[in-house]
Amino acid sequence: MIHVQHPMAALDPNLQLCPNFASVDFADALLGLSLEEAAAHLTVSWTRQNDTKKAEWAALQDRERLLREDADRLDRKSAALLTAQRANELQEIERKLPKIHPFNPTKLIGSNLPSLPSSFALERLKKFEYIELWYCSPEGCADAAETQRTSSNDTFGISCSDSSFMVLKPVASVRASRKAIRDEDLTWDQMQVRGTTFLTIIKELPGWSHEHYTTLALFWYRISNHELRTRPNGQRILIHYQARARHAWHMELD
Incomplete structure (x- = not known):
């Protein structure tokens, strides 16, 4: 089965949470702005970046799904070809086997068996x-x-x-x-x-x-x-x- 590992696959952006920019941890980055304004600005910026990452992530998942489907399809086709090949080989073997002809079980053996030429x-x-x-x-x-x-x-x-x-x-x-x-x-x-x-x-x-x-x-x-x-x-x-x-x-x- 084919599987492609993308650098972004290690972290699904759909599972990420937006940081609390209003916390004191970001106080130094918010100098000159009120806490509420800076937090809102950073939240919008992070959301935009995260949406881009989500789109890239979704495209990556679609590509991997298509690759898996192609690999599954190839596996099924190969299995079908192998099965058909084996069936043809068995038919050819059966065709070459000597055949015994049917007979009439009610027919009696004659009293005189004819001699056959060479x-x-x-x-x-x-x-x-x-x-x-x-x-x-x-x-x-x-x-x-x-x-x-x-x-x-x-x-x-x-x-x-x-x-x-x-x-x-x-x-x-x-x-x-x-x-x-x-x-x-x-x-x-x-x-x-x-x-x-x-x-x-x-x-x-x-x-x-x-x-x-x-x-x-x-x-x-x-x-x-x-x-x-x-x-x-x-x-x-x-x-x-x-x-x-x-x-x-x-x-x-x-």
Whole structure:
């Protein structure tokens, strides 16, 4: 708290009493005047001086009051800023804390738990990028489970984020499998089964709209029922077509 001590603050003029100039103590100063005249003259003079001192004293008190009010206001402002800063820091800490998603307590666990493709395949699908259908096959999911079991979580690889920055991610999420088979090399039955699994996976991923899902479902339906599949080499032609067309479609999304 700021406090200013003025030389006059030690003696409040409002508390001073006018001396009794009519007393014998002032007889020597009143030579040549009657006691009453001199006393009246000195009283007027003292009163005038004391009034001036009172005004100065009042101004001093006003200045000290304003200084105290300013100091109190600064203290309150500083306290408010500190409180707001702490609140922002707590909000930032809370924002960075991992969030657990809600769940449906009445939902039962299915009798068959689906196998999941690798982190690499899921990361690409979340960004609507192309993956080979092999990643959705039982072989691909088994390879993903084996890689997840044998890979260290402390091993990282470099990936490019959406903002074009280079970021470190677990190597399993940035490295393609060496066992992956090109879509062009699939059999007709493999393409149909894995295409269905692919649709099941993207249906559960965030960001994939009903329109995208329906488009791909219709795409494979028409290929599976195309008249060309009954002709010589027709299935092989359609397998190559779906691989190139789907690859081009994902590139357009990107």
